[in-house]
Amino acid sequence: MKFAVWHLTWRSLLNRRLTALLTVISVALAVALLLGVERLRHDARAGFASTISGTDLVVGARSGPVQLLLYSVFHIGNATNNVSWQSIEGIAALPDVDWVVPIALGDSHRGFRVVGTSTAYFEHYRYGRGHGLEFAAGQPFADIFDAVVGAEVAERFGYRVGQQIIVSHGAGEVSFAHHDDKPFTITGVLARTGTPVDRSVLVSLEGIEAIHVDWVGGARMPGVNIAAEHVRKFDLSPKSVTAALVGLKSRVAVFRVQRQINTWADEPLLAVLPGATLQELWGVIEIAERALLAVSALVVAVGLAGLVAVVIASLGERRRELAILRALGASPGQVFRLLALESAFLGLAGCILGIMLLSATVLVVGPWLEASYGLPLSAGWPTPAEWRLLGAVLAVALLASLVPGWRAYRYSLADGMTIRI
Template identity: 85%
Template sequence: MKAPLWHLTWRSIANRRLTALLTVVSVALAVALLLGVERLRHDAREGFASTISGTDLMVGARSGPVQLLLYSVFHIGNATNNVSWQSVRDIAALPEVDWLVPLSLGDSHRGFRVVGTTDDFFAHYRYGRGHGLAFADGRPFGDVFEAVVGAEVAARFGYRVGQSIVVSHGAGEATFAEHDDKPFTIVGVLERSGTPVDRSVLVSLEGIEAIHVDWAGGARLPGVNISAEHVRKFDLSPKSVTAALVGLKSRTAVFRVQRRINDWPAEPLLAVLPGATLQELWNVVAIAERALLAVSALVVAVGLAGLVAVVVASLGERRRELAILRALGASPGQVFRLLALESLLLGLAGCVLGIMLLSVAVAVAGPWLETRYGLPLSAGWPSAAEWRLLGAVLSAALLASLVPAWRAYRYSLADGMTIRI
């Protein structure tokens, strides 16, 4: 046998090109799924950590870092206490602070959180890779009873600029106390960002104060009804807020400012780094990403099992071919290497095609996922982790090829030339 081994392998694959193509496609789909899950896991982790970016510190009443993050950013749960407005003003006046955006929570609209803030929120809130909030229609609020709704709120109820909405006291779906005497007019609809802002109704701090002027203890004062027009004559400066987003002039001062706020003399406060706390929160739910990666690994195993099944099933038809190779001088070791190389090439072709399929999928679905769910998928060359997974797939393909190669090795020349009836 004078022909090179790789040439014989290629001719053998070409002779069964349809079966080989189906095998390669099966492996490619499994590899694309495995790499896609790994990239989705990695980018989801980075995107989660960038739910709020560009903010150096988050300040709230002293509790726990994760709890502060959950209620102030993700609107899950409630604050243990508020931060006095005087402390907010004093923190904003610190020489290291560049900007401060207060957040006031506690009310809702048809199950969605109402967030009282200032118009600086639209200028300084960042997510993902430094993306800012954009308006699909309208503008930021400028009056006491003007509101801006997130994309999901607008889509759920069909809201448009100019419509009126009523805010309910308290959070959650079941709210029975409504501020129906002081409705808000929608003046802006935000584009979808894939962040909790999509599920929020944004109003001014003065608006939050206005709807509670004639309320006390979570209920309207008996016999007191101050109209929306008359409430403007009151001092609507907030007395306290739930939390605040803080941006510093220099990030080198972040730990110094954090310690100063954590030791605030006027009241017990907590300042946390959003990025570090988001990573801590992600570690709590990381078991889900590991389970997803395990499932995709099982899919790859099934794909490689299919490769082995195809090659083994073809051995019965190839006994005469292998016997002829033996008659032409091929040793059992060369037959072994022929089958092993064939399976390895099919696995390699599946990996290459899988990378191509993943690149096409990212190019097509990436922009939609980032716009719809705020999940940025990175296109480009596989990362180090993905290369390790590809190496593991090729190693598994090589190990799987040993099964049919060993069976071919055991076929004798006499067995291959025997006519079976």
């Protein structure tokens, strides 16, 4: 008689559908975790790389390149020193420099960084593939006490154009020194970018100077309180800034300008290329990436081991079934293929369900991750790297399926028909 292996495999799985379903779910969870870690790693790297584009150099006080990039672009950490305004004007006057966007850090608003800058920030800042900043409402700041808030800041606190906000001294999560005598008025809300700009409050450099007119050494001067309406009489030209974004007329001159800034005579400065420094940053955390991926691979191995264990454990109950198949004319090779196909099918179903589970999770959790951490996750077909991981999982599942198949192959007809007491 003709032995229909595919049909019997399907019927056998249906007969044990609860066990098969639990096995598929365990494999799917492991596969979803593995692909999720790879998706998170890939999208995090792409998000970091697209945080700033179109900027040729980032300039700051001499320190480490990664540290400079972290505090100036990602607003992580603090600068070792400031850059004098005379140096910023000197850099802007270099023949190869097209534009300079100064950045002053050091204050915060309810845990979010306050960035002092010029209106050139809205014109020259680029992210992703050359996307510029867009306003969801309002317009750039025009007055000393105007402010523009990022999308996440506005969403977190429900800010709208026309509301007033208080800036706190210091960049910590909690501040006990507030510039409450000089509030800022929101004139614009930026559209979401998926970059640290979403978590920033942008004000003018003159505004930063204005709120510190009656402050010395990080504290308010005793007995001195200059009202907001009187502060305009003072010279509010910036004395120093934290860093600067520099754009060149031609990228051919980038190394020449970088050398000029790094050998600046007036003060020790550092100019870094954002793209090259990002690669250095990822080199630092590559070990952690690989460790996380290795842990996910171990979870998949445990899931596949559970699959093999379930199929092997069921062989003791199926000896009579297999013996009857042998008696009906099934060869040992056909019995081997029957058990191997069952395991391979469970592994394949687990991979497919894992992809579906990952896609559903990204659709549900993705917006929250982007809103909370500025980490956009792409929902779609697996990337080439994820397909390679899936291929590796299927290959291991196929190899694992040979174990129960070989055990079934070794069962003889007499062993299967023997009643053990």
